[in-house]
Amino acid sequence: MGKLIRLKKGFTINLAGKAAPKVVETEQPETFVIKPTDFFGTYMPKPVVKEGDTVKAGTVLFHDKKHENVMYTSPVSGEIVEIKRGEKRKLLEIKILADKKVEHEPFKKYSVSEIANLSIADLKDQLLKSGVWPMLVQRPFGVVADPAVTPKAIHISAFDTHPLAPDYSILYKGQDQFFQVGVDVLKKLTSGAVHVNTHTTSEISTVFSQVKGAEVNKFSGPHPVGCVGVQIHHIDPINKGQIVWTITPAGVIQIGKLFLNGIYDASKLIAVTGSEVKNPQYYKTYTGASVKKLLENNLKQDHVRVISGNPLTGISIGKEGHLGFFDQQLSVLPEGDYAEFIGWITPGERKLSFHRAIGLFSFLSPNKERVVDTNTHGEPRSFVQTGIFEQVTPMDVLPTYLLKSILAEDIDEMEALGIYEVIEEDLALCEFVDVSKHKVQEILREGIELVQHS
Amino acid sequence: MDFIKHQIEKIKPNFEKGGKWEKHYYSFEALETFLFAPATTNGIKGAQIRDAIDLKRLMMTVIISMVPCLLFGMWNVGHQHFLAIGQASATFGQKFWVGIVQVMPVVVVSYGVGLGIEFIFATFRRHPVNEGFLVTGMLIPLVMPPDIPLWQVAIATAFAVIIGKEAFGGTGMNVLNVALTARAFLYFAYPTDISGSVWTYLGDAKAAAGYSGATPLSLAADAATTGTNVVSSLNSFGAGWNEGVFSFSNMFMGIMPGCIGETSTLMCLIGAFILIATGAGSWKVIVSVFGGAYAMGLLLNLIGGNAFMEMPAHYHLVIGGLAFGAVFMATDPVTASQTETGKWIYGILIGMFTVLIRVFNPAYPEGIMLAILLMNVFAPLIDYFVVNANKKRRLQRATV
Numbered sequence: 001m002g003k004l005i006r007l008k009k010g011f012t013i014n015l016a017g018k019a020a021p022k023v024v025e026t027e028q029p030e031t032f033v034i035k036p037t038d039f040f041g042t043y044m045p046k047p048v049v050k051e052g053d054t055v056k057a058g059t060v061l062f063h064d065k066k067h068e069n070v071m072y073t074s075p076v077s078g079e080i081v082e083i084k085r086g087e088k089r090k091l092l093e094i095k096i097l098a099d100k101k102v103e104h105e106p107f108k109k110y111s112v113s114e115i116a117n118l119s120i121a122d123l124k125d126q127l128l129k130s131g132v133w134p135m136l137v138q139r140p141f142g143v144v145a146d147p148a149v150t151p152k153a154i155h156i157s158a159f160d161t162h163p164l165a166p167d168y169s170i171l172y173k174g175q176d177q178f179f180q181v182g183v184d185v186l187k188k189l190t191s192g193a194v195h196v197n198t199h200t201t202s203e204i205s206t207v208f209s210q211v212k213g214a215e216v217n218k219f220s221g222p223h224p225v226g227c228v229g230v231q232i233h234h235i236d237p238i239n240k241g242q243i244v245w246t247i248t249p250a251g252v253i254q255i256g257k258l259f260l261n262g263i264y265d266a267s268k269l270i271a272v273t274g275s276e277v278k279n280p281q282y283y284k285t286y287t288g289a290s291v292k293k294l295l296e297n298n299l300k301q302d303h304v305r306v307i308s309g310n311p312l313t314g315i316s317i318g319k320e321g322h323l324g325f326f327d328q329q330l331s332v333l334p335e336g337d338y339a340e341f342i343g344w345i346t347p348g349e350r351k352l353s354f355h356r357a358i359g360l361f362s363f364l365s366p367n368k369e370r371v372v373d374t375n376t377h378g379e380p381r382s383f384v385q386t387g388i389f390e391q392v393t394p395m396d397v398l399p400t401y402l403l404k405s406i407l408a409e410d411i412d413e414m415e416a417l418g419i420y421e422v423i424e425e426d427l428a429l430c431e432f433v434d435v436s437k438h439k440v441q442e443i444l445r446e447g448i449e450l451v452q453h454s
Numbered sequence: 455m456d457f458i459k460h461q462i463e464k465i466k467p468n469f470e471k472g473g474k475w476e477k478h479y480y481s482f483e484a485l486e487t488f489l490f491a492p493a494t495t496n497g498i499k500g501a502q503i504r505d506a507i508d509l510k511r512l513m514m515t516v517i518i519s520m521v522p523c524l525l526f527g528m529w530n531v532g533h534q535h536f537l538a539i540g541q542a543s544a545t546f547g548q549k550f551w552v553g554i555v556q557v558m559p560v561v562v563v564s565y566g567v568g569l570g571i572e573f574i575f576a577t578f579r580r581h582p583v584n585e586g587f588l589v590t591g592m593l594i595p596l597v598m599p600p601d602i603p604l605w606q607v608a609i610a611t612a613f614a615v616i617i618g619k620e621a622f623g624g625t626g627m628n629v630l631n632v633a634l635t636a637r638a639f640l641y642f643a644y645p646t647d648i649s650g651s652v653w654t655y656l657g658d659a660k661a662a663a664g665y666s667g668a669t670p671l672s673l674a675a676d677a678a679t680t681g682t683n684v685v686s687s688l689n690s691f692g693a694g695w696n697e698g699v700f701s702f703s704n705m706f707m708g709i710m711p712g713c714i715g716e717t718s719t720l721m722c723l724i725g726a727f728i729l730i731a732t733g734a735g736s737w738k739v740i741v742s743v744f745g746g747a748y749a750m751g752l753l754l755n756l757i758g759g760n761a762f763m764e765m766p767a768h769y770h771l772v773i774g775g776l777a778f779g780a781v782f783m784a785t786d787p788v789t790a791s792q793t794e795t796g797k798w799i800y801g802i803l804i805g806m807f808t809v810l811i812r813v814f815n816p817a818y819p820e821g822i823m824l825a826i827l828l829m830n831v832f833a834p835l836i837d838y839f840v841v842n843a844n845k846k847r848r849l850q851r852a853t854v
Contacts, residue, residue, distance in 0.1 A: 163503070239851055240852055305495075307502050311502045312503070313501070314502060315499050316499075333502065335495060336493075336495050339490035339492060339493040341490055342490070344511050348506075352503075353505050353507050354505055355507040355733055357514075357732045357734055358518055359511065360506055360511070362506075374495040375491075375495055376494045376495065376496055378491065378492075378504075378507070378510065379508065380582075381509045381625075382625060382626025384586065385734075385787050387794055396844065400792065417848075418844075431500060432504060432505055435507050435512055437508070440500075442500055
């Protein structure tokens, strides 16, 4: 049925501070934030609430001019305490002071058999108004899915290979029923298949292995094999003019809960990880949670960087920041703002590197967990070394040429070299291993935006 | 350490925007980052962690891989000197000392001139001082004859850095290998000083009886015209003052006259081992240059025709600068082919052209230099086809 795909290229970054398989219920954070900047492809988000309004989980906070019927809703119930705007009054975030107990906006409930007979219009309507829709991400470009489109396939990556990534068998334990219903709903939205992509070596949760009606594919290999873009490339690549959607298992489960329970359930488990966390483990909270309480008395030292997401693709949010919409991981690493005497040559097996140049011995002990800080370890330079990006990109894509075509703003060339097939996370490892310290992800997004608006 | 760091921090504002030496910021930055790896951290977005490697470390790795060639070259310069003047009994120390005295000034001039120009360009063109010259500065002395006049080294280095590199925008942008550009410049500008009997340093001493400055390549070319067997003429060379100098094993070891650092195939292979083990040099290029040369040698053996063409193919791998060029020059990532498939084609063609030029164009006995420069020019074309193949696969997928 599904495919078995073995990949060799890549590099799994083995960091210290992985979450212990323990779920902790703790006092909920006071504030939750939804940041329109988390959603690519939106361009003029317009709030429909005012400061002081009370909302329920599932109440619309804002919508965007690009797709006006896609609603972005509140993850919890409470009071809108702040609507933060930036330059040119750009909407940056909407902050909600949460109630002690979450109240839900009621949506229509369906039984499993009713869902099977539901019209696509009704189905989409439910997804759009509840706030679940933005979990659907469109490829190419990694933007919020266009409701008017029927994608050729929907892909779900059922494992995460990023550094310090949470274990999906813990995150989604016991959600089998909701995941199944979510897949049933998604099947109606695509003309092709729903792909659930699992990893061969890790123990596959029954959530994914028992799912019916989806193609269950198996992958093996190092990171970035868990990135859905890499998986799509090997299962059913995107060509010019084609559209596929991707969604995380969390999104699928939210869809299931929306239809079975009639609520927008933004509760989720998040992994609090990193070498500077005293007790790396899983916590139960909601989308957009303030991380302040999660880190209180939980840090080994004060000079740290708090990252919403993983250390490769995440965003630094500060100790009082809020989780990003899609993130189910918080990483805390030591800040690297120190100068190291002749640090460009000092040896150390402590230094983590994909390379084996003089003084870098980490390749000798790949299974050792390492503490890595946020230092750049060098200065930006022109492209010099070649062939390295290719070693960490398990796709038939030439990253150096793609990046150069973006720097040259040559749109035809970008298309020909496969910009439709990648987003930041797929090439994030290139940024990590780059000898010349290019901002690969930033360059790639600039290219995507150029192509998108051409 | 803290004292130095403190002093640097103290003078730093003078070099930053608005400071009185603002113009010299990049020179300052080069020295500062040389002393201390910078305290910069990754941005708010994008990768929050970075690999411990940087260009400085990569370049140091390449330099370290050249050290065996350099040390051996120093000894060999002295060794050949004493053999040529008929004092084979000189001690290891004496030989090495002569080598140091001959070679170090060349290294100093190469680095001094090259880095000087780099810093000047960094100041005027406002770009960071790039580490690329650390490698080039070492490569240039290694491909010079032992008693090259120092002013020629200076001119060649200046030419190579300015015309070969900075004119194109600095490290990473150059089309031709910079060190080979220096070598080629000397070759065509001062042919008498870099060909003929220049490969042994004689100094003021008188040459031993029977001494000849011929090289294996010139012997082989001569053999082609006179029709004598190349191997036997190589083996019989040096009778009386340095018997067996051009035997296969001796040439493999590199105990023979030649450029300072390129005579020893063994030392080049040690360098190749370091480059390949550390990933600093492409094994594909190294293997394919040797492979291409060997294959071309075999092909010529099959065709036959003259004595040079009939020379056993493996001799091609140890004579001249083929090994040095394959390991240290062809692998330059900036001027080589940049696609993985392209590297095979690039390397094989260098090997083949080297042998072709050697055998069929006696005017240029050293084929590897010209072969690499030629393929440097064609590397973008090879890449063009490889990249196009990638694009075509994507297009075909769309239309099927």
